[in-house]
Amino acid sequence: MSETQTQLPTDTWIPASWQEYLQVLTKLEIDKAKSYYYKGYMRLEMAPVSFDHGQDHVIIIFTVTLFTTLKEILARGLDTTTFRKTGVRECQPDVAYYLRERAQSIPSGTGIVNLERYPAPDLVIEIAKTSLLDDLGTKRSLYEELGVAEYWVVDVQNAQIIAYTMADQGSKRIQESQVLPGLVIAILEEALRRSRETSQSEVCAWLMCQFQKQEG
Template identity: 25%
Template sequence: MTSTVTLTTQNQTSFVEWRRATWQDYVGYRDNLASEQYRLFFHQGYLLITEMGWEGINHATICDLFTAILYVWFSLHPDQVASSIGRCLLEKSQNTAGAPDLVLYLGDDYPRWQAGQPRRVDLSQWRIPDLVGEISDTILASDLDEKKQLYAALGIPEYWVIDVRGSRVFVFVLQDGKYQLTDTSEALKELPVDLLEQTIAKLETDSNISAAQWFSQQVMELKV
């Protein structure tokens, strides 16, 4: 972890690096910052707050592409029940919190919000997701280090890091408490990582909708 640099705009603060903090510090920011403008991460006494602002074109394009990829995959595997709740805050009280770009639950026991409840996933009430992912445009090093440690500590079985600038996809599976790099997703069984990277590469000439359609054709061929 590194020291922090703070930016203050309109009486609100974001951290461009992880900083030392207590759980109470995290709760204070969580309850006072606008959830649609900031993403919060807390682990082992360190806090990261990233200001979302207006999403860059590349980040938005790939984020929507991967949401479409999940839709395509499960539309072609209708026997599998799944729920996608990307960017929702996951929280393990007094310990760890994070808001991944991708959050995937497999099965029908996924979190459901009820009136009067906080707008986050309390992991003391709901099980951990089966897969989380980060669309990494500007903070790849943190996604491959601190956030990887955070999600491993939560026990999330699979973690994806999508490198926007490098058009790469890193897929990690949890083994003995640590993430190990793999070339095939376990959550999306038999899905090769290189197919995800080929789909991203299509964005050089095609839209993300066209890339998702191309992905759909490739997955159908995998099933044959």
Template identity: 35%
Template sequence: MTISLEKSSQSSLIFQQHDATWQDYVAVRDNPDIDWRKIAFYQGWLWFDMGTEGLGHSSFRDLMTAVFFVWAFLHPEVVLQSYGGCLIENQDTHACAPDLVLYKGEDIPKWKLGEPRRIILDRHRLPDLVGEIADTSLGIDLDEQKQLYASLGIAEYWVIDVKGMRLFAFGLTATGIYQPIQVSQVLTGLAIALVEQTLEKLAEGTNTAAANWLMQQLQTAN
């Protein structure tokens, strides 16, 4: 088992292997000496990040979760459940732990005593939207991670570029390929440009203030 180490920042240690097996992934997942924060496996690609979460990543992640809550507040008739950071597995083929995990509608996974503390896709349905906060991992999130989520068949994928304050949003086509979208398909009617403007508000103040600004914009529009 050969794993390459990339030190992408002072707070991020990213390990990658391109000829890994599912058993290699499980060995990392269950190793108490490997304190991974993010992990993924797909077609021999094993990736995990042992870095701590930085201020930028944390602030943007919480803001994006707040975006979900703002939309849900204005659409009380729609069932939404957020499971950000939860490990998702498709036995032998896929593993991932998206920063953002959103379910819309019924049949939302619920953990039961004695079950693994993961979303297992042979017993739970796919999320409707997943997203990554790209602080030090933009290249991976727009390449390997994007391929992984498309192959799973997740309807919508967001990548938030922390440094550029941009949101790359993709919708899954009938051919199983992600294409850029301008309006969310899951959070119906939510313009991606408006979410980007919300991200830009972080340069001026707090993530709670940015979420409040988004609420005001959506209420005015409605």
């Protein structure tokens, strides 16, 4: 990759050394871009984010936070945070959660999360509209190797969630969260569908009722 290259293709994996990747991040000042590095390739995903992507992002964060609150599960959610294993892998998932004893594992004031010092998130979520195939493919392999316990891909166009449990650098489809037992994926999908037709506050009230019924 030429050091004088000023325009790089986005939403695709291109070959680059780790040093070239860091130089691109510095020179292009891509504060509003998501960046990934995996097996000698880099990927940039640029703003803007669509309306549907944005609203699904909000619903997913609310749902997980509400569920963990009602279940009294310690949780720390992170929005588009950089996780790095220097020279090897880097990612910026849309949403990530540390749960239970790991919720306080990273101190406030931390910048890029160094995965040689801190654990990988328990749950990683990508909100996919134009990046769906990559989220299901290469990024899933990336998160498997990082040691993420569970991975969800939100298919914005179809209001569908493809969820995987991960172990031993492999993954398997699930219909109920393993890191948040009792959280059924179908409930999440119904919340996404309802958000297309009604306000988010009404969707949140509906979710509250569903989770409280589980307690009854």
